[in-house]
């Protein structure tokens with residue numbers, strides 16, 4: 012019986028008898044191996060080569076993209092506050108320098124003793140006081156990286172006040188701390204008094220960096236027009252000698268130029284309001300209040316509702332009038348000592364403390380106090396420094412959601428009413444934002460990001476290659492079936 016193959020080529024069959032016979036004999040399958048035609052062989056080789064290439068591709072992608080051994084970088088910032096100095100060590104993976112949310116605090120060291128401005132009479136000690144924490148930093152940062160690790164010192168409101176009072180004294184304090192920092196093995200980058208505006212700005216950057224507000228979900232990068240314009244959080248920093256408030260207001264125009272900041276971070280523009288209230292930190296505000304109350308006493312005795320019942324303290328009037336926060340009222344006082352007696356009354360304390368906030372004039376559309384511009388508040392705020400310490404002391408920081416104001420008020424109220432004899436960490440601040448800025452780690456434009464994680468990328472590569480191979484094999488099997496398959500013998 013002849014197969015269609017030979018019947019479709021009758022001329023050839025007649026021409027070459029031998030060849031025709033061979034073909035005609037094939038289907039008999041008498042134990043002879045079926046011969047594979049040359050094009051089929053070529054296809055087989057090609058398929059094999061293709062599979063080999065696909066495997067090589069996958070292997071290359073895996074080895075090329077596997078994460079490199081971790082290369083960690085470090086940075087050190089000293090926050091020289093009015094009440095004390097803290098040293099922070101940060102670390103981040105070198106290859107992810109410009110990504111958001113990769114910098115972590117690995118160490119905080121509290122410097123023993125006073126804030127550096129407190130050593131104005133003995134400036135050498137300002138430098139010596141830092142030595143212990145600098146040694147600690149040397150233990151935390153691996154030795155081979157000491158020379159490349161930058162160290163910065165930023166001094167805040169205590170030094171701002173000292174500069175206003177006696178510039179050369181403030182410079183001597185800074186020289187003393189610089190000497191200590193230069194003698195360390197780290198890469199000294201500067202010790203300076205930062206402005207209130209900078210302090211507010213870096214606090215705001217820190218808060219929003221830590222909250223991940225500069226980050227866009229990876230998949231949104233595919234659709235730039237759909238990128239979320241997620242809001243930012245405001246920052247409240249209650250220090251000892253100044254307080255900062257910084258937030259992105261709703262209104263475009265910030266009426267006072269000195270309160271206006273403009274950032275371009277990761278490709279987005281931010282208009283931010285900031286103000287640093289010098290003398291309105293927790294400690295200086297209290298001194299201001301005492302000095303104000305003293306003006307209305309005859310003999311220097313004060314019954315103060317802001318101190319606990321049973322609290323007694325005698326202080327020299329000259330110790331109260333030591334900086335520019337308190338106008339020269341000292342000379343007019345007919346006594347040299349203040350006798351302070353507490354009577355713990357929250358409501359009355361509120362009333363007396365309001366005297367230090369002058370709200371009687373405002374040259375703008377809206378003001379905080381003392382004629383300082385403040386636009387309407389906008390969004391949520393992250394409050395740190397003494398805001399945190401006080402709330403933490405009152406056990407109000409363990410709750411997950413924000414504590415309602417009336418709950419915080421009643422906790423303060425009940426604490427204030429307790430007699431004196433009964434009374435026996437978070438590290439948000441401006442320092443992280445300062446370091447991110449000085450190490451150029453927050454770029455104006457968004458760095459190109461990989462849309463997929465390493466694992467997803469490799470997985471996808473493997474999957475696609477396998478699909479490719481499978482499709483090729485299938486098409487080969489479909490269009491160039493070996494005869495054994497056509498006959499269903501295999």
Ligand SMILES: Nc1ccn([C@@H]2O[C@H](COP(=O)(O)OP(=O)(O)O)[C@@H](O)[C@H]2O)c(=O)n1
Pocket residue numbers: 091092093094095126167168169249250251252253254292293294396397400401
């Ligand atoms: N554990 C702590 C640490 C600081 N504090 C207070 O937090 C404030 C920190 O102010 P600071 O030293 O940073 O001073 P500024 O230069 O920022 O105004 C001071 O009033 C300290 O007394 C606190 O209440 N509890």
Ligand SMILES: [Ca+2]
Pocket residue numbers: 092093167249250251396
């Ligand atoms: Ca501070």
